[in-house]
Amino acid sequence: MNNKNIPFQNIDWKSLPRTEHAGTTGVAYWQTMQFDGLRVRYVEYSENYVADHWCEKGHIVYCLKGEVIxxxxDGTKSVLTEGMSYIVSDGLSSHRSITKKGVHLLIIDGDFLKLKE
Incomplete structure (x- = not known):
């Protein structure tokens, strides 16, 4: 086994430290597992959260609880509610998250989402 492999493991998200990331309004809390070329995060956006940047990174996002816009x-908006997902490769959209009542998300990103030319 090399250091790029991920052994079987349970993740107790409650035991991981939370980092705080201020939005234009509201705050995001991240709990992160980082592996070689892979990042897995449990993210909670507070009420009235608006991201402070346009993100170009690719993600797989699963909505666990709440709702996120x-x-x-380009002004297009979509809504994720509990049980819904979105997926996008790096560099294919400029997107940001907005909440009214807050949301809990599982977000996976990494090298596998790099744009293929």
Missing amino acids: NELK
Whole structure:
């Protein structure tokens, strides 16, 4: 086994430290597992959260609880509610998250989402 492999493990999200990331309004709390070329995060956005940047990174996002509005830079909006997901490769959208009542998300990103030319 090399250091790029991920052995079987349970993740107790409650035991991981939370980092705080201020939005334009509201706050995001991240609990992160980082592996070689892979990041897995449990993310909670507070009420009235608006991301402070347009993100170009690819993600797989699963909505665990609540509702999040995904706004694209062209003004297009979509809503994720509990049980819904979205997926996008790196560099294919400029997007940001907005909440009214807050949301809990599982977000996976990494090298596998790099744009293939």
